[in-house]
Amino acid sequence: MSLKSKVKLFKWISILEGTSFLLLLFIAMPLKYLYNMPQMVQQVGMAHGILFIAYVLGGVILWKPMNWTLAQMGIILGCSVLPFGPFFVEKKYL
Template sequence: MQMFSFINIFRIVALLEGVSYILLLFIATPIKYIADNPEYVKLLGMPHGLLFMLYIILAFMLRKDMKWTNNEFGLILLAAIIPFGTFYVDKKFLKPQKNG
């Protein structure tokens, strides 16, 4: 298996997108509103946005090769806006399955 296959790149992007989303939602946003400090939202917002767009683009690129059904593909796209959703996608749809 190639080290830099689209599936591996997608797995890395999914992980980073998920982590950036959790940090944005559960750390940066509360700090912005509770401590009146928007710096962390400014710091994390742009990278998260880029990772989100990359996640969506890679999902579309991989859809045919991965043979995802419409429902699976919809769930994969929806996972990008649900906290911890990309971790579920990695475990359910991307991680190589071991037989036996």
């Protein structure tokens, strides 16, 4: 797989991971705690968990080919736990 295709795949993973995190925080969690509807958290949470793991693995795989410093890698991985963080990474580092 070429570097270009790896970066493109990581961009998609980043966008999907960020979107799933926002859905979890701003839709699924309020439904669970305000309306006693935990089903959405189970479904969105599972998708987000899988995408989170894919995001971290993708970042680690691209670390050396993209020549990211340790500080940049820390920012990239740290953004995975911040709302809107993966969108920042997708725009600034990819």
